[in-house]
Amino acid sequence: MTKTLKEYQLDERVDTFALLKSVEVRMTQQGKRYMALQLADRSMTIKGMKWDATEAEVSEIKAGKVVHIQAVRQAYQDKPQLKVLSIRLTQVGEPQDPTDFVSAAPMQKQDMAEEVSAIILQITNANWQRIVRYVLNKYHDAFLQFPAAKSNHHAFAGGLAYHTLSIVHLAQAVVKQYEQVNASLLYAAALLHDLGKVIELSGPVATQYTTAGSLIGHIVLVDEEIVLAATELKIDLQSEDMLVLRHTVLAHHGLMEYGSPVRPMIKEANILHQLDELDAGMQSFDNALEQTNPGEFSPRQWALDNRSVYKPENISFNSETD
Template sequence: MNGTKVNALSHFFRGKGRNMVDKQLADFQDGDQVKVFALIKDAQIRKTRKGDDYLALTFSDRSGDLAGNFWDVDEKQEETLKPGVVVYVEGTRSAYQGKPQLNIDDVRLATVNEPNAPEDYVARAPESEDKIKDDLRPFVAAITNPTWRKIVFYLLKQHGEDFFKSPAAKSNHHAYAGGLSFHTLSILRLAKAVCGLYPDINKGLLYAGALLHDLGKTVELSGAVATQYTVTGKLIGHISLIDGEICAACDELGLDQDDMQVVLLRHMVLSHHGLQEYGSPVRPELMEAEILHHLDELDASIMMMDSALAKTAPGDFTDRIFALDNRSFYRPEENKKNE
């Protein structure tokens, strides 16, 4: 991996978000008056039944997201209230169909004298970039098959710093700066544990597939600030993107795309969503591919549940989690970790 590019990423993990209002979005409860600076993560112009425009907005800071509708908007507001800008918003926190929402009273752009830097409102991975790099190295080194090793090294170098600053998703899981590399590392840690229990697993193939499976998200997603799907991401998707890059890497490295080792690695990437209706061109037909699919699902699910439970009082249920079949999860009264 290109050390110069990776070391240059350290500034992405410096500094703390500055907010002139003490509370962050996750601190408010239903019925509370909300007055905060926040990043607009998403903005959609929609129509009321009468045909009037309104903005469906999603606000974000390092504590999480909160959605709300801004009614009776004018053309200037539609033009200026875009994803990626920092605003001052006032309203009331409430709930709709089991999900938190903000009943917006007013929204305006933050001024030059107010905390208006978008990067200050972006959540970051729970581990530092340096630790993620250090912990990834042994997994890369453990890939001894020369074909897989060459392709993994080549593609990680190609993506460079983007791998370490990109989110792993727009909203559901690991949707923060550094989320992609942290999600990848989490899967590799799970893979190591599984390989320790089942010695017949091809560890090198599983590690190589894990390292590459979501690498196309550096192209599919716009970045950590107000993450959106790119045009290329919408039209092609991260699975097809990285499969194409594996083939291109073979051309650059003088490898035969039809070599069985290349085909096995491509299958790991192409099948990791498990089902064709979830975006995989093929279903897993290798043991390592089936394992990668389940580890990917496990890590994403735990992250979503853990994030929701952290915002839930003991004895209550979380808000509904759409990506987990719209279920709520209960946090027991005595929820002591590691017991």
């Protein structure tokens, strides 16, 4: 049985199939061509280096393809990396479906779709419910299939819907804890806040930023979708309903340097920003801990402000008793 990428140990010889998520052809200082790769299966994503790349490899090996590799697992700056000795496209009789190598959300698409539909019914403001229903129907399939990021939190198939539902669950708890929070506004903005990623990203296989994603970004893209929906549904964009909904979505990154054109100026916008930070951070911790042995520290995590995280040996999780 073929090992997963995660199962190979340091200095072990690797012989397996993987999805090529990205490839860049570069030159060494000596003028020799090499390929910087990102390889993945359902267990992990790992960087790889193919030195002395041939003309055939450069022309044939493309992102989004399943490849067979022979390599050695190494470490670079405390992070796992593969020294790729050989790489080729798979042949007839070998794995060729990229979706077989893409990690997925821990919920089924149908279950997520049903829960989203139930949450929409909890939005009692008619304008907000119509906007949410319109935009989610427009991007129904992509919303359930896309990741929430290229490489950071929830960067797996279905990650966008899973992240969105996680935030709504947190929002439901906040509504119970604090008075004077408009639940409908918070739920509507939570369902919409990252939907622009179906335009910003290319999809769940070999995810890349689209031209629109790079030039505009998902926050402005989803605001545009809200405006288009309101225009189609003949909802007044200057009404307070629409202004606070758009503001809550536009402000969800919290700071302008993080992509939000405005900072949160109403309570629901501030809550959504905090919940988005919380859920993204928890997933980033999970990603790091999954690749870390008990009693050890992870490599530094860019998504966690370049911190290392520690995986305790003797602490149980999700338990009411110690």
